[in-house]
Amino acid sequence: MASNGTSQHGTAANGNRTDGPARIVLVGRTGLDGVLAAPATTEMVRVRSGMDALGEVSAWSRQRHDQSGEQVVVLGEAIDADPTLLRARKLVEALRRLDPNVRVLAVGRPLHDEGQEQGEDTFDGWLDIDDPAFSSRVLLHGQRAARAATPDSPPAGRAVEVHAPEPPAPPARPVPADDRHLVELMLEGNPIAPAAVEIASRRLGVPLTLEDASGRDAGPGRALLPGLEGQVLVGPRATGEQLTDAAEWLSGWLRLEARQRTLAVEANTDPLTGAWNRRHFDATLAKAIQAAGEARRDLSVLVFDIDDFKQYNDEHGHDAGDEILREVVQLLQSVIRPTDKVCRIGGDEFAVIFDDPSGPREPTSRHPRSVVGVAKRFQQQVAAKRFPKLGEDAPGRLTISGGLATFPWDGLDGASLVRAADQRAMESKHQGKNAIELGPSSD
Numbered sequence: 531m532a533s534n535g536t537s538q539h540g541t542a543a544n545g546n547r548t549d550g551p552a553r554i555v556l557v558g559r560t561g562l563d564g565v566l567a568a569p570a571t572t573e574m575v576r577v578r579s580g581m582d583a584l585g586e587v588s589a590w591s592r593q594r595h596d597q598s599g600e601q602v603v604v605l606g607e608a609i610d611a612d613p614t615l616l617r618a619r620k621l622v623e624a625l626r627r628l629d630p631n632v633r634v635l636a637v638g639r640p641l642h643d644e645g646q647e648q649g650e651d652t653f654d655g656w657l658d659i660d661d662p663a664f665s666s667r668v669l670l671h672g673q674r675a676a677r678a679a680t681p682d683s684p685p686a687g688r689a690v691e692v693h694a695p696e697p698p699a700p701p702a703r704p705v706p707a708d709d710r711h712l713v714e715l716m717l718e719g720n721p722i723a724p725a726a727v728e729i730a731s732r733r734l735g736v737p738l739t740l741e742d743a744s745g746r747d748a749g750p751g752r753a754l755l756p757g758l759e760g761q762v763l764v765g766p767r768a769t770g771e772q773l774t775d776a777a778e779w780l781s782g783w784l785r786l787e788a789r790q791r792t793l794a795v796e797a798n799t800d801p802l803t804g805a806w807n808r809r810h811f812d813a814t815l816a817k818a819i820q821a822a823g824e825a826r827r828d829l830s831v832l833v834f835d836i837d838d839f840k841q842y843n844d845e846h847g848h849d850a851g852d853e854i855l856r857e858v859v860q861l862l863q864s865v866i867r868p869t870d871k872v873c874r875i876g877g878d879e880f881a882v883i884f885d886d887p888s889g890p891r892e893p894t895s896r897h898p899r900s901v902v903g904v905a906k907r908f909q910q911q912v913a914a915k916r917f918p919k920l921g922e923d924a925p926g927r928l929t930i931s932g933g934l935a936t937f938p939w940d941g942l943d944g945a946s947l948v949r950a951a952d953q954r955a956m957e958s959k960h961q962g963k964n965a966i967e968l969g970p971s972s973d
């Protein structure tokens with residue numbers, strides 16, 4: 531996890547050098563960044579969220595091995611938004627699994643979790659932003675709070691400073707993972723499996739991997755993912771119950787991701803032809819133009835429609851018209867690259883985004899000349915295609931007319947490119963149809 535900043539200090543609040551924790555992690559806005567004093571041997575790290583804090587604590591614990599030193603985590607403004615402390619309690623439990631000796635402090639006033647014994651606090655202490663000297667003293671010299679109940683609750687703005695017993699053994703069941711990061715990945719269209727496995731590993735405190743089942747059933751250190759064939763969660767150091775629970779949790783997320791991906795495709799696909807729809811065309815073209823501009827490469831848009839399509843519909847029926855649309859898309863998809871996008875943007879109007887993010891289609895080719903060759907080839911295949919539902923009139927009767935526009939020569943945004951391609955398509959119609967107007971950039 532990347533921290534927002536790291537600093538070191540050499541004096542305590544009273545101006546004297548002092549020993550202190552080896553590392554302090556400030557989470558969120560604590561209000562203490564500019565007033566806490568720590569010795570030069572203390573590393574101070576600032577992170578944005580509890581998830582980042584887990585990553586910092588885990589990484590530091592792995593790096594230090596058997597070296598002495600204490601980590602202190604200070605939770606800031608998130609406490610105010612979590613009055614019951616349920617989320618905070620889960621975060622503290624996860625931190626202590628990663629480092630049993632970590633000390634967790636909160637900024638604010640002591641609160642108590644529902645279901646806790648009176649006096650038992652989630653944190654090892656509380657810091658007061660209005661009393662920097664007190665907060666520095668607690669931060670540098672306080673100790674782990676006892677987990678057993680105490681007779682009285684700690685006063686507001688004051689820390690619990692009692693010795694802790696041996697840390698309790700981690701529970702067998704994994705702590706529910708913070709799902710915000712996984713949701714963000716899904717919304718961005720990124721795979722969530724690596725992040726989800728990492729979260730599960732942190733919660734259990736043991737390494738987990740997701741592997742192909744390869745014909746093997748579940749066994750010691752292995753758990754099949756319910757509802758997902760061919761995948762198994764592997765964790766030799768986890769108990770059977772831990773692994774089963776983690777596999778169920780992971781399966782739920784991966785099935786949700788698959789459903790989300792299906793819904794996203796359906797929302798952006800033309801159900802008749804299987805081409806992308808207008809919504810997808812507009813969004814994809816905008817992103818492709820931005821990427822092409824940053825990489826200083828060309829990008830072309832072909833807009834075309836089927837000549838006299840209404841006549842075919844009227845003479846042969848809508849079933850024949852639907853078949854024409856489907857087969858035209860299939861023909862086009864057979865001559866373009868996977869990175870190119872075929873989109874249906876109107877009744878019989880289509881657009882193709884020709885993008886070359888990985889370089890020229892052929893080592894000696896140059897965009898947009900290579901696109902012109904693809905468009906001409908497609909035009910010829912449509913004209914030669916036999917459409918059974920058109921009967922005797924089929925051979926040679928179906929033609930297309932279109933126009934080609936290229937970024938940045940014909941426009942710097944999607945609307946400009948489509949407008950230029952549309953204008954050239956109209957010129958193709960005026961010239962007698964069965965033509966693709968290319969424009970000067972294709973010469």
